[in-house]
Amino acid sequence: MQHPRHHAAANPDRIACLCTATGAQMTYADLESAANRGAHLLRSMGLRRGDVIAVMLDNEAAVFAIAWAAERAGLYLTSVSTKLSIADAAYILGDCGAQVLVVSDRLTEMATQIAGLCPGVTLYTVSAWQKACADRPETPIPDESPGADMLYSSGTTGRPKGIKPALPQGALGEETALMRMGAALYGMDGAMVYLSTSPLYHAAPLRWAMTVQRFGGTVLIMPRFDAETALALIERHRVTHGTWVPTHFVRLLKLPEEVRKRYDLSSQRAAIHAGAPCPVSVKHAMIDWWGPIIEEYYSGTEMCGITALSSAQWLERPGSVGPAVIGTIRILDDEGCECPAGQVGNIYFADGPGFEYHNDPAKTEAAHNAHGWATMGDIGHVDKDGFLFLTDRKNFMIISGGVNIYPQEIENVLITHPSVCDVAVIGVPDEELGETVLAVVQPAAGVKGDDRLAETLRLYARNGLGGVKTPKHFEFRDDPLREPTGKLLKAKLIAEFKARGVAAGG
Template sequence: MSCARDLLEIVDGRVQTRNVRPEESQMAQLITAHVQVRPEATAVQDEHGASLTWQALDTRVNRWIDLLRGYDLEPHSRVAVLAGNRTPALEILLACLHSGLIVVPINVQLTPPEVGHVLRDCGCQVVLADEQRAATAREAVGLASIRPRLAAVFGHRPLAGLEAVEPLLEVARADEPASQSSGAVMLYTGGSTGHPKGVVNRLFIPSAPIGHIEAMLARMRRALDIPTEGTALLVGPWYHAAPFMFSLLPWLSGCRLLVHQRFDAARTLHTIDAEQVATTHLVPTHLVRLLRLPPEIRSNFRGTSLHRVWHGGGPCPVEVKRQMIDWWGPVLWEYYGATEGGLAAVIDPQSWLQRPGSVGRAVPPDGFLVISPDRTPVPAGGEGTIYLRRDPERDFEYHNAPEQTAAAHLGPGVFTYGDTGHLDEDGYLYLTGRVGDSIISGGVNIYPSEVEGILQEHPAVRDAVVFGITDDEYGQQAVAFVELDPAVPQDGRTTEILDQFCRRRLAGYKVPRAYRFVRAIPRESTGKTRRHLLREQWLSGTASPSRRA
């Protein structure tokens, strides 16, 4: 690098900038140092039996690069991957990051038409899928009316009309590829109320020198105190921004990466102790389920290896987090961020205990603005839409969606993730909900996240979602979908018990006027609620209330 860079570091619980010399951020390859120092150490292993040393990972990535180059892909070409948490998906990721290509991870919960939209929208030249999603990928390619240069499935056998990728890799070159350059990642977000949107941000710069990625990783590693040894655990979907980054960072810093297909509370506890996990990423739903484990399982957990546990993805109920800190100690660090702009705020456990409910202060040099519906700034303590202000060179846009890009911005470098909340006098941010989710009942605002947090504190409740329905008298009334814990006995008075529980903790106008008990709250694996499905149930009459006050 030819100029000094600003790195970030934690000072007294805050993220600060530090100027470093150019030579500190130089490195030719992303995993070369680990291959040279610990070639036979395990780099990554998943639940499908795949386990690679750093040397073997390097060889696999080299083969992927050679394979992809064999299709004469132009710089910035898109490589779409429809796969769960699998080692081959991570190999493809590294191959793209070393070869100027843009990897497009696709949510495995999407339907074939939704996947087809992503394939068509991103203009992909390569489509790769795991065995479980081969048929979906094949159908989606047809629906998208595209002709990718390569459409392949993991493994040794063709499946659903897709070519088998392993025979292709076996004849690809394993030596170090020449002319490596920075690739990028384009994640798709949303889709719960419309088509998924591709996010183009400035975190990765396609075709930049490969050292750009290492410099970026160094800044984030220093900012977030990412461990450079030990074990990182991936339990969230790799195709979502937070699990992706909080796994990629420790992995490329030198940690062994354990890859679980999905989160399981008891298994996660066992894995942390048995594998001496140093860092992982969780969402509030995970924390609730950990706290609901039987006492004998919780009491056996030691957690002595944990260095830092990151959590975000939505507001965490105050009592849930307080109980987790009491149990796990001061290792839970919360962040506020989104796919569009990445990390926006951080709060350490000590600061959180002083300001329960906050998600932290803006990461310098960024700042927050709270904007009213008439698009004017709101003073400290006032509610409004949260906007992040940063250097326009680090702005984002939605791919092929200029109107939606404009709707998220007040101006260049001033944009919103779509959340509402307020700032205190010291600049600490508190979230209250999502734009459009607020319930106005009798002229008074009700914030669903507050009511949901109270409901989730009740031992009989595993999960809950609150939203507003039209009411002739009050304009709107709050209603709740509730997922009960099957391990907790019910006596037929659950509705009355929950109503009394809420009334002891909430003002009367905030208490849900109707409850609907469901087998499971529909959520993404990141914890995001699929609210549109619940609204559709209610409006269609398939979710009639169990009580109306």
Template structure:
């Protein structure tokens, strides 16, 4: 089934619900068809890209569905990024139009100008239909008849690399119908115990990330109602109240959300009725064993975990019962796929031996305008995920650490090089190393260790550098602490020794 097949067979079924919207599948289908006509008239052709810079608003979905039904690319952009950061993504992906909202419009216009996109007349906003840039003005008068043919588009997510610059992950258009694509995806959602029974999927995590985006689209394709909470920023108590009121049956979450939920007062938690929940999928960061055990004790065996990356897609899955048999595992490889752990010699390692994680079975992709990076990621049909892990005798994967330099905070990847590039621009900085230090709530927090110039005044430098990062880095990338040191440790080659920096600062 697909979302539009439900529009044909059950048009009055509720598709999208929120504080300000109730949209049936029939109404959603009409709006998607109108947007397709609008894109055609705007000259957004097959293979062209459309960027979306929004919080979790319901208007995200009709435009995304229109593109995914007509061989167009969707580029979700993190709405927390600064104008220069957004400009890089817009310049790299070259979208034909951008959808944002009134609050973000000044930042997006600045980014579009910096990226050299053709004019602000291709930047539209959700919300007020009377505003000059209103998106609804573009499509609302268009016909509702469906396109002559439906062929699948693709979502082009941006995932930063160790160079610090985001990388667009682009897959070739399949030439398949959405119906055929849906059948290919059936195995994945069945492994995660997601069903076609009527229910409500609550959008808890940002749609600009691949997993929550994909799970939301999957839910619509299974005829499940999509519910948008009143606030796009996750608040534990507000989330519980909304989930209770709406009758949540499924969602995608990250471990940081679990930790916040578990910190709620006992009486607040006891008031929540979890009996409607069928599946809560989680990924995006390692989940502490104690946290997952506590969530299973509270909500029951409804937690479904997978391991993978934006590049690899879902590599392993593990349900609550399987996880309780081997706490800490992220599961075994999905049917037809293979996981390899490779040692320093590049050869497959024996069970129990740590090494780099490779997946065999992932769909080929290219990094946009970066063939060297693409080539370095693949070894034949084996994709380097790059995390450190090991397999047990039963083929279950245990992820031991993330990429060497990667910081993972609240389920979001933060890349040290990007922050280092900003700090080293300050005239008082000779060199800098950015690391992640353990944090109970966030997993890791960002700490920068700075070697200043001889002339620098140490007393106020940390605060000055914190201010320097504001406006140059998204808030979640800004260091929570900046340490000043006379000299950073170096190797014989002259390169900074990150391992010695970590030894000195992790845990402080």
């Protein structure tokens, strides 16, 4: 059994987390004390096993103090993005049934408005939470039991939904699926130094960071991602493990060669990426640079199944996201029949962890078939050896003149152009064809988004994809096109252009 408590007893001065921007750090002894005090405070407010506490926090040490307090009190932890509007945050608070909300100090004004829309929610800033915990016992609460997270999807269609697993049974510290995966595939152990590159309010960053602390490793928290800063941190702290998204890789690769060569990255044992499909050319370049330590997995907040593969396996099957390591892959057609190897269909997982969409039995039912197999809404195929290849999300497929076009394929080509920082491809209404292809492009720094760039990218796409898949329209924007986890903000773009009725740009 492994748990932060065990490491606090065996290695109390070991650093559990370090904020790289400020140097603030928390030892395992500190974490154990803060988590116990927090659990006592939660009990004093009447929260019992199965209740919900919500947090809206920047990347700071309080994330872990509160998360581990909730975990040992048997609660669900709902982590809310600090980027949401007041209305959207209030919706999540009301939907999840949170009784307590803890926010970063800088969010006090916004949080007060959110709490005002959610009667019955007790609001704390981090400072107020710490003050309230100060006189609570450092010893464990008498009725400890393991909790879980209930995190919300990003709402690719409609309102975000809480993804609710069953609460774990048994004692604290029992091995989790991510621990088994981390140890077996990535060599995770108590000696690791882990670089957390993304916001901890998202599912994968939070879950992996807490998994690192189950092992007794050190979590380095970046307040926000910066490519050269990440390289400097790897060298300075002798980072062994890190989690990344393909956008991070693109930004790293676009650093000047002299910057890329400036840092000693030899301490790394596993650079783990997920969150979005990685263009083949980008991954080849990362393996050439960092060596065969680039590890990939595919899953979702639902975590009803996971696939994974190493650099060596990927080099044999470029573009694959690997065989299943949790659950069993099933590819089904739209009638629910299993597809043969090589045929594109809906991706389901059998025998994986169970989940439900909170307060939405219809959506829960729609995500499962008659056998109880679950889908996250993606489409793809498996090869004869069971390796999965993603095609795209079913909701994002473009049908133009009766031809199915998958935006991901187009994005993977355009992102490699040196004038492109990022790109999202969507379908927009067309009277003759039904839909045509629009590329929304964030130009690289110093590059002007104009008709000349549009024509350059149109020719670039045609050379790589042929005429049918080449975007007919381009729109240029300076604002980021992705969430910090690497997921494109496609749902918002689709809604925007659907409302316009026509494409903009060249």
